[in-house]
Amino acid sequence: MNHFLAIENHTKEEIEELLALAEHYKAQPFSDVFKNKTLIALFFNPSTRTKTTFDLAATQLGGHCVCLEPGKSSWGIEAQEHAVMDGDKEEHLKDAAKVLSSYGDILALRSFPAFKDWKEEKKDSMLANLAKWSTKPVINMETISHPCQALAMIRAIKSKFSTLKHKKFVLTWIYHPQPLNTAVANSAGMIASMLGMDITIANPEGYDLDAGYLKLMGEHCKKNQASFRVVHDMNEAMEGADFVYAKSWGSLGQYGAFNQAVQDSHRGWIVDEKKMALTHHAYFSHCLPIRRNVKATDAVLDSEQCLIYEEAANRLPVQKAIITKLMEGNP
Amino acid sequence: MNHFLAIENHTKEEIEELLALAEHYKAQPFSDVFKNKTLIALFFNPSTRTKTTFDLAATQLGGHCVCLEPGKSSWGIEAQEHAVMDGDKEEHLKDAAKVLSSYGDILALRSFPAFKDWKEEKKDSMLANLAKWSTKPVINMETISHPCQALAMIRAIKSKFSTLKHKKFVLTWIYHPQPLNTAVANSAGMIASMLGMDITIANPEGYDLDAGYLKLMGEHCKKNQASFRVVHDMNEAMEGADFVYAKSWGSLGQYGAFNQAVQDSHRGWIVDEKKMALTHHAYFSHCLPIRRNVKATDAVLDSEQCLIYEEAANRLPVQKAIITKLMEGNP
């Protein structure tokens, strides 16, 4: 493993290896595999769990974490190669990547899309170019996908089922007043499809995930002889679900042209007990943060079937697993 | 000790034990009582001394500190249970508390009141609910009281007197152009009253501290056969003082309706040499930061009787004492 940028860049075997390693770190939290090493984490966006767990993962493996906030406490960064930098960015990503990778042993990046032009932003230039110019491994801490979160989620699911085969994974859109990143949804569907689950994605009309991601998920399901469906009705999706993963995301069709009225017309897309009653006594989870009683009700979030805290707790051993694998390949 | 939330939650014996432990750490700064442990500190408001000393305390006891800034570099947090989160907060405190206490060993919180509705804000919901939902000990780094600061203050006083009995402690309001938190005043009066000092509080009419705090201070004084008075004239209060603690705070009567003209009419409430001359050669202190020549004059602040640097230096061994006691109860 040279980088950890997206779930779909890895084989099922690599994913399983990371999960096994996370299991190990759950039991044995401390190690010195990152002794005298540094992880430099670049946050263009807010973070609670990701920042805390990468800092703790680096520290508990014997190393150190430095967090930078480009555009705030650090200089703003331009990602496009050959840009004429007469705007408001002071530093080019090429230079930041080369310099920071000379200081640290792993770089990590959180950089959400700007919600202006999906065709452009789906290229994920900040991440792709960071990996291109960095001389050290790069970790995606959420750009247009969120592979670390997906590992934490699937680990929570696996702890509840003896096998994922023919288990029904429902990824459902939920209402949020603003258009959010599709990243968690992209990676969640991807890892579940790779590991053999039956996938149903539910979202309002006009809110389908990017066709490229959907196509890839479908291919994984086909290969695994599992079903793959996209529906536009939450109740329909819920029927027989073994696991419900809820996430709000912005309509790609409204990219750069967000329509509040259309968004607000989908306020009914909230996970509540009535909808959970349609499932096969499903487990529920969400990546957090979650707006309670807007995206899911307190009753669902505080129920015994809810895995949000298990998933969040998994973030720490999962980050340790990623760091460990990257250091194996780049000692 | 399960949490450290307010001076008044602890017995005089517990306070003395913390002070003795702080004394120990003054002489022996390093230990491994927090080895492999993490303190997660949540700052909703600016901090210089508190942030630095908790970071250093955790580190010098063998552990690690992670600082988060909800609403800035971390997600904004809603504290009210059962809230319908359709405002601007992305994360519920219940979830933040449960998740962060799964990562760390102690949580700490700085969250000033919003100065909108004292009746509501005196419930101290962010702190109370954090302690309720956290599975690990919680430290108050200043909400509506500031118990860590009070320990640092009383330690500075104790270093100057063989006994606190019948020593006159004056807590005086001082002018500041904005309405500030009553927290430091609440905890300072509380600890001084618990430890047997004669208390005089001086502030302009309409600026009395919360009746609940005043009542409790009065009860402590009565129990200790010490005097307790609230006066509305600084000169009157100063007479015979052994220790003067200055602090500005916002009028609870002007909560949500700050009156700049009334505030500015009290510009005369500044501690200067003339007022200090009325005392019994008193020591002076303040929690810092202090606006020089507005709240107290350079002459007072740079005098030999001024304990601001001793008090500030005490913050570090005091935080170590708190961490140590909390870990004893929660190994």
Next chain:
Amino acid sequence: MNHFLAIENHTKEEIEELLALAEHYKAQPFSDVFKNKTLIALFFNPSTRTKTTFDLAATQLGGHCVCLEPGKSSWGIEAQEHAVMDGDKEEHLKDAAKVLSSYGDILALRSFPAFKDWKEEKKDSMLANLAKWSTKPVINMETISHPCQALAMIRAIKSKFSTLKHKKFVLTWIYHPQPLNTAVANSAGMIASMLGMDITIANPEGYDLDAGYLKLMGEHCKKNQASFRVVHDMNEAMEGADFVYAKSWGSLGQYGAFNQAVQDSHRGWIVDEKKMALTHHAYFSHCLPIRRNVKATDAVLDSEQCLIYEEAANRLPVQKAIITKLMEGNP
């Protein structure tokens, strides 16, 4: 060494000693000369390299770094002695200096001038007063000079030449849409003149550096029997250059009265291949961050002669050298 505030405060021998120590740390990155010690770094302005390298330097020497951001996550700071603090600053530098130097073992400061009144700001009050009031060594992380950067630069140059004697150092102004700090230029010219290089400074008319700095550089050159010139044409300066150091800075004549039209009339001051072709196959460098294709072209920045990454990488061993020398004098 009591402090590290400006290149010109040190002898050539001290500079050479720091460079030799940096050389040592390049080969041996880890040590425990800062074991159990703390560096407290105050950032009034953004930082990428400086923050990362001081954090890593303190850590890799066995110690710890705490970063504070006065005016943002920490209280705003007033630097003028005897100020009546009725503005927007909550804390006086005297108090911050005394308190923080009681917690930490070294203080470090980044505080850019405000570009309002050079006569006042050239006094460098924040740094001078911090050093005056701190009880521990102070490091300048860029105020009106940038001595750490100058060490990193000269180390990059020295790695390319067997001797600096009679090597032509060109410090050239380059275009940037805003008026920037003169700090890097001041310290770069200073160290190069001290170490015996022939100096040519090129900038538009009206953009001359502060006369005090220029005078001192000239004196150093004279003492070293080296040439010293200020010219107002980049092409003229480039001829025969062995090393080109590019930096944009604000016109001191436009201080407090920035003239965008005049600034923009100098857009032609960009380092490109054509200008580099006029040199004696010169090496090129810049302190970073650099606006690509505005201050220098991609072709220059990506060329083999470009030392920006070497210079940036030097920051880490250089900070270790500074910390080490300061601790020798203040164990």
